[in-house]
Amino acid sequence: MLLQWNKYAQRLGDKGHKIMESLLLISDPKLEGTTIIHELPNDGSKIDFETELSGLLGYLKGHLHNHNIIIKVIVNEVLENKFAFTALDKYNRLNEINPNLELLRKTFDLDI
Known part of the structure; x- marks a missing residue:
């Protein structure tokens, strides 16, 4: 089909x-x-x-x-607009997209 x-x-x-x-x-x-x-x-x-x-x-x-x-x-009108204003919001949004970001942050002991 x-x-x-x-x-x-x-x-x-x-x-x-x-x-x-x-x-x-x-x-x-x-x-x-x-x-x-x-x-x-x-x-x-x-x-x-x-x-x-x-x-x-x-x-x-x-x-x-x-x-x-x-x-x-x-x-299917799923409109999911998430706005990130603070550095923590931006980090959390990027971490949702790519969970490997947390591994990167921990590996290099980075701050948010």
Whole structure:
């Protein structure tokens, strides 16, 4: 399924539909039975995606030889803005991203 999904995205990109291509490739879809679940970052991209949904669905049904396929679009607007103001906040944020920072700090006996 993922191979055909990517082929369709490539086909759209070759035709100049770069926005739809990027929406298809923004995340890998998940398959649950005959339901394809695709996550998009916001409602605007969902609206753009749904304009091309019938073409994608027809392509996948034909190439996968399964006419029971449905596509479910989920909007995942997790916006996690963490602002670091103090040196300790900045260190903690960087340590969340890369826990090896603590090892570096301890190895060289560095202050925060």
